[in-house]
Amino acid sequence: MKFDSPAQTNPIDQLKIVGKPTPRIDGPLKTTGTAPYAYERHNVVPGQAYGYVLGAGIAKGRIKAMNIAHAQQAPGVIGVLNTLDFEPAPLGSQNTANLFGGAEIQHYHQAIAMVVAETFEQARAAAHMIIVEYEREHGNFDLAKLAPDAPLVKGGNGEPSVDSYGDFESAYAAAPVKLDATYTTPDETHAMMEPHATIAAWDGDKVTVWMSHQMIQWGKVALAKALGVPQENVRIDSPFIGGGFGGKLFIRADVVVAALAARKFQRPVKVTLQRPLIINNTTHRPATIQRIQLGAGKDGKLTAISHESTSGNLPGGGPEGAVNQTQLFYAGANRRTALRIAELDLPEGNAMRAPGEAPGLMALEIAMDELAEKLSMDPVELRIVNDTQVDPMNPDRPFSYRDLVGCLRRGAEAFGWDKRNPKPAANRKGRWLIGHGMAAGFRNNVLRKSGARVRLGSDGVLIVETDMTDIGTGSYTIIAQTAAETMGLPLNRVRVELGDSSYPVSAGSGGQWGAVNSTAGTYAACVKLREKVATALGLSGDDITFANGKVASGDTSFALSDAAKNGEIVAEDSIEYAEVNESHQQSTFVAHFVEVAVDAYTGETYLKRMLAACSAGRILNPISARSQVIGAMTMGAGAALSEELAVDKRFGFFVNHDLAGYEVPVHVDIPHQEVIFLDETDPWSSPMKAKGVGELGLCGVGAAIANAVYNATGVRIRDYPLTLDKYLDRLPKV
Amino acid sequence: MADFEAFKVSRRGVLAGGTVSVAATSVPVVRARAAAQPATPTVPVSLKVNGKEHKLMLDTRTTLLDALREHIKLTGTKKGCDHGQCGACTVIVNGTRINSCLSFAVMHEGDEVTTIEGLGTPDNLHPMQAAFVKHDGYQCGYCTPGQICSAVSVLEEIRKGVPSHVTDDLEGPMKPTNMEMRERMSGNICRCGAYSNIAEAMAEVAGEKA
Amino acid sequence: MRAFTYQRASSAAEAAKVVYNNREAKFLAGGTNLIDLMKIEVETPTHLVDVNGLGLDEIAPTEEGGLRIGALVTNTACAADERVRRDYGVLTRAIVAGASGQLRNKATTGGNLLQRTRCPYFYDTNQACNKRKPGSGCAAIGGASRQLGIIGVSDKCIATYPGDMAVALRVLDAVVETVKPDGTTRAIPIAEFHRLWGDTPEIETALEPGEFITAVVLPKPLGGKHLYHKVRDRRSYAFALVSVAAVIQPDGTGRVAIGGIAPKPWRVESADAALPDVAAAARALTAGASPTEENKFKIALVERTLAGVMAEARS
Ligand SMILES: Cc1cc2nc3c(=O)[nH]c(=O)nc-3n(C[C@H](O)[C@H](O)[C@H](O)COP(=O)(O)OP(=O)(O)OC[C@H]3O[C@@H](n4cnc5c(N)ncnc54)[C@H](O)[C@@H]3O)c2cc1C
């Protein structure tokens, strides 16, 4: 199905099932421990041996020698996969760091060997017996040190690029009110609960991997390349994924070593990356240093906006796109954004939930708070006066639908923003300094081709097959809702099968594009099925309805299952987008409001209230959409208050590489969270009229917390996370 | 004086440990492959899991978690970190919740273990499981079995008067307040961030009980 | 994890003897620290003596009016004990500020006292660590040291004792009872139980090889207000940046001990004597501190946390 103009009224608009709060259809499996995750699929292939990965003990250099003899002799050991026996596995286009093979060490805990044994205990013990001699090389690990000389990132034409519009320099110089400040965000890790894991088994020259992966097709292409086999010889199955947040977008070492070992030792091999290895072995959200300059008139209208961000990565790796939203978020005639990148020898920086926007808005939205204060203006109003309905750098290009102002107004009202004392450090209750803060957020809606196959059985059960994944996002449920709505079936007559590369290629789970595209693809396949059903039942004309398990036209009515009386009816289609992407800017919007209490003695910060108001098109399932938003708010709370990978700048690694050292929020950190979805549709997005919401909740929330801490304490912190050591000396005397 | 109840340890050949400690400190010179591989000490362990007796022969190093997941093949209990840092492996042993990753199976000889599979099934959910579904107290589902085992235990711990970090009056009766539940659940990390919903699921179950 | 043989002990003295006679043997109590470290081969015992089931899991009154807490009493059982809650609130509060509910259900009184440092370099066997491998150096010095010690540390090791329970025990002047491999017993005041690192950070306590903890004895109750404030980056399930255990009498005098800053729970006589003067007490507690750039904030944090605790005691 081609989507090239705004959606008209269609079967989804019935909203009998779509849009209704629907508990997840996979809920009973997940809550009873019966949903199978990658490492635990005992039944898919017999004789699974256990792998245990050894990570490099240095950050940069070469392996001089590796003694695997003791490991090989250890009890139960089947064999040792040694990086020195392999050429570096060819990299997929989205990978930067070598995954396995060769003597060169590019980063700490790079996989250099895997022991395969009869049991997990044996493999782990033997892995510790491997003795490695390294030749250490000098590496660069200190972003702050390299930042002053970091070059601009090259644009499409290969030249160092600055995106500008109007004349920033003059406008800034002339602005009556100015802000020029630098903000930093630290390296962060996904810390999804399920470690990367794979079971790999070969059948002749074909390999099947049962793994935990967000993007099945990307994984298939990359794995085929790494293994040097045709794509059609690779099958990936990933029906349940214990979280990814971008950490499972691109294949990692687990699947490469599992497949190589399974081939070498002619045994199915299962491996999971042990938790203390994950942080340095896989990818992370890179740290940023961001300079923001804002110039405004006395009325608060922005006249000049500049945002420049520096991040680091391995040679060949990309920057953290922390300035992207700044091109589109606020009005302003003169603007400039730029990215710089320093070559670092830390582990690979790559996508983590809301890449770019998450750290970018952590900075930009503190800057807006600071500007509001300089203007003596309410921060909500400042954002409202700077709203834009068009792409500010291309005014002929409107937003498809943008109600940031609605988010700000509704959110402020529901939160009771008008009762906030704008004066910092002026609201003390006993030992608690109370503060309120807000920030706005923005994240693009991305349209990607997405396919699905639907099968109508003679029992009247509809099966949807797509390689789409459910990483906790609720894909199973919204896809079922979409199919049920389109085919006029109750939800319990629809079964959804996901995550198998033998199914039609979908958009996959990433960049908050999963929901809208995968449901649109399902819708497309269902529309095709409706045609086939009509034909099978001998119906024609444009009054055919699908409702209550029946197909009707005029006076004739059949049970839907009648169409499949003589055998299953199968239809397959994709949603494909043309032009709507270019002609209209599609984005999602949020306003965050937060109340904090800061201990006047110790500086400990507790979140008391969190509220988000979202403008994100049609909400397909208010239950799971809300969960996406509160989950992202929780991740943002961690980013604001406690999450930071500590870099050892001498040895080049993330020191706190486990879940005790890297502190993500726990239950007690998070108060009751409120989410408001504005009632809206965006017909430019797809037939679903929905947009992504999975990352939106993370966008801006960190700054809302930082602004609340400022309001509570009067201390402006521009370096995340806002740990107490950064402001203790500026709290009231005790 | 009573001697040790020498535990039945099968020690075919040399203990692996001895060889290992030599290997780790020896100079990196490739040695000839030893003729016979030293054996791994194994022990018989019997566990009562969800009411069912299991007799296993296990490597002493096998954690309760791996005994459940890899040997009994009850994979509902999850391995999130294997170091007691996430709570995904939480199971209920003899009525109290523990991290099954930081316990050797052999330490649980004769113990009664309740896992998520023992609380309810998809067709017959435990009230806490049903409340999690209703309030969407999970997303990716990986921490969920541990969350639910903890949630059930937390309400029990409050009932028994076990104090927590947020208990004001150590001598007064404990109540399943929102703060009490959130503090006590804090050993179960949910990176998807379903905390607010889990608190609501628990409140519903606690309310029904109260 | 190295392979190990396993046995259940039938008496404390026998357990001590076995561990004494086999340098590669260790006691296994709750296992929550030992197993964690065995998995990454920071600990490499080849024989474990399981000391659960020795009947050391009871709390009984002493003749002196105190309590004797068996070494195998779990953290949860100790914290929940009615007598502990009533008379030694600081101990309950310290215990429940530590780890998580699940861990406390397994962690034992003896094992908790002996939990090893949380220095991240100690946990990473690729890194130099004098405590893990004497003489190899200390990667933490000059490295990521925000969580590490500011006082009582040495140029060989700047780690802290990470536990909470012991900080309360220090305020209470508890006594650690042990049995030695030769069957004799002794009582070690908690003040002398944990050692400063000095030149031998691998030696962490006064225990001799094979010496086994049988109980912790609490002297008779002190009265006063019992407080424990633990400051950390997240609100639960995290180790202390700084913690303050205090027993404060109505006139503002009392005792305080600090966690999270030193190789042992940090208590200074002159600080107790200075109470209720918070500034003077804090000065005494942090006198001679040698923090790193990353953890020097702990000096101010000690004073501020103490001030908060004293304010709470007054309220
Ligand atoms: C993620 C995580 C977070 C934690 N957070 C905290 C925290 O915030 N605060 C805190 O205080 N603790 C914390 N802990 C540590 C926890 O409290 C300890 O692991 C626990 O108390 C150790 O007790 P155990 O009985 O399990 O000891 P084990 O692991 O069984 O033993 C520890 C050591 O003591 C020895 N030993 C045990 N008993 C005896 C005895 N009776 N005599 C002689 N030697 C003995 C053992 O041989 C071993 O060497 C945390 C642990 C984890 C895993």
Ligand code: SF4
């Ligand atoms: S501070 Fe102590 S524990 Fe940490 S690396 Fe140095 S010697 Fe080891």
